[in-house]
Amino acid sequence: MRVALHACCGPCLLEPFDALAAEHGVVVVYANPNIHPAAEYRHRRDTLLGYAVEQGIEVVEMPYDPALWIRAVTGFEDDSAARCRACFELRLGLTAIEALRCGCDALATTLTVSPYQDQDAIAEVGERVATAAGLVYLDVDFRDRYPEATRRSRELGMYRQNYCGCRPSELEAEAERESRRAERRLRRDQG
Numbered sequence: 001m002r003v004a005l006h007a008c009c010g011p012c013l014l015e016p017f018d019a020l021a022a023e024h025g026v027v028v029v030y031a032n033p034n035i036h037p038a039a040e041y042r043h044r045r046d047t048l049l050g051y052a053v054e055q056g057i058e059v060v061e062m063p064y065d066p067a068l069w070i071r072a073v074t075g076f077e078d079d080s081a082a083r084c085r086a087c088f089e090l091r092l093g094l095t096a097i098e099a100l101r102c103g104c105d106a107l108a109t110t111l112t113v114s115p116y117q118d119q120d121a122i123a124e125v126g127e128r129v130a131t132a133a134g135l136v137y138l139d140v141d142f143r144d145r146y147p148e149a150t151r152r153s154r155e156l157g158m159y160r161q162n163y164c165g166c167r168p169s170e171l172e173a174e175a176e177r178e179s180r181r182a183e184r185r186l187r188r189d190q191g
């Protein structure tokens with residue numbers, strides 16, 4: 001089987017790629033118009049490409065068009081679960097287009113290695129998008145490989161981002177870090 005593997009970033013590519021490539025032909029599709037800002041998009045892409053070139057992995061980059069993401073999530077500003085679902089649908093939809101163009105039979109995503117993503121939503125969206133395109137969705141939960149992906153990406157000195165990708169996720173992550181810093185300050189002052 002030839003699989004189009006949607007990849008969100010270099011660290012998340014490592015383990016899912018190895019697992020799938022052991023059984024299938026794999027073409028990696030970098031389809032991530034959700035990433036903000038453009039410099040961050042390029043940094044993640046170049047991290048992934050650096051590894052892929054070294055390993056001889058085939059990668060296709062879909063055009064970076066943040067307006068696509070904005071259109072996809074409009075109306076979900078107050079519902080982060082619905083926003084993420086629309087974001088998965090957009091990225092997997094773009095990957096399905098490329099999968100058909102390059103003669104793939106199946107679709108998968110590296111998003112399933114992350115313990116921070118809604119795995120049920122990814123599985124539901126992946127199945128729907130793949131079926132609509134006449135592809136098989138490989139619903140593989142790679143989360144047990146996340147510690148190894150973390151270890152390898154650190155060892156390789158890969159860039160590891162600290163937010164999911166979109167502007168709201170950047171703000172949410174910064175707010176969480178600030179709240180942890182405030183808690184630490186409070187504990188220190190009390191101790």
Ligand code: SF4
Binds near residue numbers: 169
């Ligand atoms: S948090 Fe991540 S998955 Fe959700 S909309 Fe933002 S970039 Fe997409």
